[in-house]
Amino acid sequence: MTRTLITGGFGFIGRYLALMLAEAGHEVTLFDIAADDAFLKMGKGRIAAVRGSLANWAEVMDAVAKVRPEHIIHSGAVLPPASEASPQAAFEVNINGSYYVLEAARLFGVTRVVYASSVASYGPDAPRDVVPNDFAQHPTGMYGVSKVCTERLGEYYHRRFGLDFRAVRFPPIFGLGRAASSGWTAFTSVAVEESALGRPYAMRVSPETATGVLYIRDAAQSLADLAAAEGAALTTRCYSLHGFVVTARELADAIVRHVPNAKISFEPDQQITEFVKSIPQKLDDSLARADWGWRPRYGLDEAVADFVATVRGA
Numbered sequence: 001m002t003r004t005l006i007t008g009g010f011g012f013i014g015r016y017l018a019l020m021l022a023e024a025g026h027e028v029t030l031f032d033i034a035a036d037d038a039f040l041k042m043g044k045g046r047i048a049a050v051r052g053s054l055a056n057w058a059e060v061m062d063a064v065a066k067v068r069p070e071h072i073i074h075s076g077a078v079l080p081p082a083s084e085a086s087p088q089a090a091f092e093v094n095i096n097g098s099y100y101v102l103e104a105a106r107l108f109g110v111t112r113v114v115y116a117s118s119v120a121s122y123g124p125d126a127p128r129d130v131v132p133n134d135f136a137q138h139p140t141g142m143y144g145v146s147k148v149c150t151e152r153l154g155e156y157y158h159r160r161f162g163l164d165f166r167a168v169r170f171p172p173i174f175g176l177g178r179a180a181s182s183g184w185t186a187f188t189s190v191a192v193e194e195s196a197l198g199r200p201y202a203m204r205v206s207p208e209t210a211t212g213v214l215y216i217r218d219a220a221q222s223l224a225d226l227a228a229a230e231g232a233a234l235t236t237r238c239y240s241l242h243g244f245v246v247t248a249r250e251l252a253d254a255i256v257r258h259v260p261n262a263k264i265s266f267e268p269d270q271q272i273t274e275f276v277k278s279i280p281q282k283l284d285d286s287l288a289r290a291d292w293g294w295r296p297r298y299g300l301d302e303a304v305a306d307f308v309a310t311v312r313g314a
Contacts (some may be wrong), residue, residue, distance in 0.1 A: 003027045004227075005069035007054060007101060008076025010034040012177045013116060016220035017073060022046035024224075029067045031060075032076065054097025055089075064104035071227050074101050074150075075116040080143045080183050087142040094146030102157045102165070114227045115167040117151055117238060119212075119283060120144035131280045133240045133287045155237050166226050167238040171283055174303070175216025176310045184272045185279070188213055188251060192304055195255045195262035196311035202267040207249035209273050212281045214243030215303035218296045222288075229292035236291075240283035243296045243303075254304045 004021055006014045009030025018028045022043040030040075030049045040047050050066065052059030054076050064072070076097065077083075083090035098115075105113050122131055123138030137148045147169075154165035178189035187203055188211070194201040222241055246254075252264040288294035298306065 001025050001027065002070045002227075003029070003067065004071045004073060005029050005031055005064065005067050006073045006075060007031045007097075008074075009049065010036050010039065011075060012175075012182070013075045013173070013216065013219055013223070014073075015039060015177060016175070016216050017075070017223055018043065018047050020217075020220050020224060029063075029069065031063045053093070054100065055092040057096075057100045060097065060100040061104050061107070064101075064108050064110065068108060070111045072101060072105055072110055072113045073116075073223050073227065074098065074113060075223070077116075077143070077146065080120075080141060081181075083143040083146070084141060090142045090146060094143070095149050098146070098150040098153055102153055102163065106157065106161050106163055110163075112164040112166065112227060113154065113157075114223055115150055115154055115165065116223065117147045117167045117169040118144065119169060119171050119280060121147040121151065121169060122280060124278065126280050128278075128280055130282045130284050131240065132284050133236065133238075151238050158237055164231060165237055166229075166234070168222050168226055168288070169238060169240040169283060170219055171212040171214050171242060172279070173216055173219045174213050175219075175307060177216065184275050185211060185213075187248075187272075188246070189307075191251060191264060192255055192307045193311055195259045195264060196308045198261070200263035200265070202265045203248050203252070204267060204269040205248050205273045205276055206268040207252070207266050208247055209268075209276050210245055210247045210281060211276050211279060212242060212245050212283070214241060214296065215298040215306070217306065218243060218298050221297065222294060225294065226288075226292060233291050236287060239288040239291070239294070240285055241288055241294065241296075242283050242285040244299055245281050246300055250300065251304075254300050257301065258304050258308045
């Protein structure tokens with residue numbers, strides 16, 4: 001059993017991870033500017049919360065001093081499009097906040113920090129088909145810039161202070177809880193949720209548009225697995241992950257298989273379609289597979305079936 005502090009704990013990934021760790025018997029504390037007492041009750045006494053902002057160094061330090069976690073899972077961030085609307089706010093939370101987390105971990109003897117990075121850390125020069133784990137990162141948006149900066153900060157803290165920093169780079173994640181406002185790749189999540197609720201949905205991409213995705217339960221599991229991995233087996237600090245590649249048509253067909261009355265149409269927006277097509281389809285996750293046994297547990301049909309059941313409360 002470990003004491004784990006999750007930044008952005010009431011967010012998309014944080015909620016799934018918190019319940020997963022609590023069910024496994026760990027003590028979990030969520031650090032977030034938000035609060036949700038109803039969610040905390042789902043943890044059956046194993047999930048607590050500390051209110052605070054990553055942009056406030058005193059609140060970060062106070063949370064770590066109070067909880068004295070063995071592990072910090074750092075998933076809090078300002079996401080696009082908000083990070084582009086206010087790059088200053090994103091800098092304060094995503095970059096300064098990451099520095100505060102790492103410094104608090106050093107000062108209070110935290111055993112391990114595991115960071116949620118992203119495919120957004122790569123730029124337009126990254127290959128479209130498969131991106132090697134060590135490919136150069138040249139992001140064009142503030143969100144991606146902040147991810148690269150935190151990866152390098154974490155590596156520095158590992159070299160300079162011996163802090164056990166570990167990171168995963170996620171492809172676009174889909175699952176219940178991903179809001180439509182959280183970027184143009186959110187259509188994969190919204191399509192399933194709307195269909196499960198009996199509402200029609202029009203995808204804003206062309207049917208043949210393909211994207212790599214990772215189901216939310218696999219994303220949460222990867223953070224737990226990397227946190228528990230033997231340090232001697234790790235050959236790098238940052239690991240890329242991959243789930244599966246799906247076209248919009250394939251996703252629609254899978255939804256219909258599990259929601260036969262689903263009404264899905266296509267109303268392509270050229271800008272959105274081109275953006276989705278510009279994202280690398282696959283991050284090479286062979287290093288994660290070799291070093292700590294990473295394996296996605298959900299393919300397309302398994303993910304859609306679980307997603308639909310979750311929406312309907314099954």
